[in-house]
Amino acid sequence: MSLLKLGFQYKGVVYRGHNLRWQHAPESGEGAARNGGRWNPVGLQALYTSERFETAWLEAQQGFPFKTQPLTLCTYHVDCGPLLNLCDPAIQERVRPNPKEWMHEAWLNKKLRREPVIAWEIAAQLxxxxxxxxxxxxxxxxxxxxxxxxxxxxxSQKVPTKVRVIDDEKRLPSEPSNTP
Structure with a gap:
């Protein structure tokens, strides 16, 4: 069976904590493309979001939960797919054997040493x-x-790949700020 048959359409809301430099572009994946991330190599745009705003806060703090940095927390309306649920151990095993090895991979250390990052290979495959x-x-x-x-x-801004920031009151700036 193709993995695509295991895909699903996510409908609901997600959250994302933005560095203030990116609050003018909450639907951009440019920052992730510039630096790479766990699930995207440099050059591939990605939009990292969380199902809970508490998780978005943890993620945005970059491992410093007791040294809070300023951020803009946004909510997104989502109707996007197909997604693959890599929270399911059975699906993890189908994607690639030994999921404990690659789900907890020290991807940043590998990136810095210019070693292959398994998560990037999986992302390309998916x-x-x-x-x-x-x-x-x-x-x-x-x-x-x-x-x-x-x-x-x-x-995009339309189904079937809709991920749109909720900003009904137009609080987000439309231009980059002078924030360093």
Whole structure:
């Protein structure tokens, strides 16, 4: 059976904590493309979101939960798919054997040493198969089983890949600020 048959359409809300430099572009994956991330190599845009705002806060703090940095927390309306649920151990095993090895991979250390990052290989495979994103457990310091992220590789403002920031009162700036 193709993995794509295991995909699902995510409908609901997700959250994302933005560095103030990116609050003018909450639907952009440019920051992730510039630096790479656990599930995207440099050059591939990705939108990292969380199912709970608490998780978005943990993720945005970059491992410093007791040294809080300013951020803009946004909520997104989502109707996007197909996504693959990598929170399911059976699906993890189908994607690649030994999920404990790659689900907790020290991807940043590998990136810095210019070694292959397994998660990037998996992302490339899933994108090629037609997935728009994945649902994965958070690896942030302090994360628990309740902390789940959704990473989008393909999104737009319309269904079937809709991921739109909720800003009914137009509070987000439309231009970059002078924030360093």
């Amino acid at each position: 994108i090629e198969e037609g997935f728009t994103g994945i649902r994965v457990p958070s690896q942030a310091n302090g994360a628990t089983h309740r902390d789940i992220n959704i990473v989008f590789w393909k999104w």
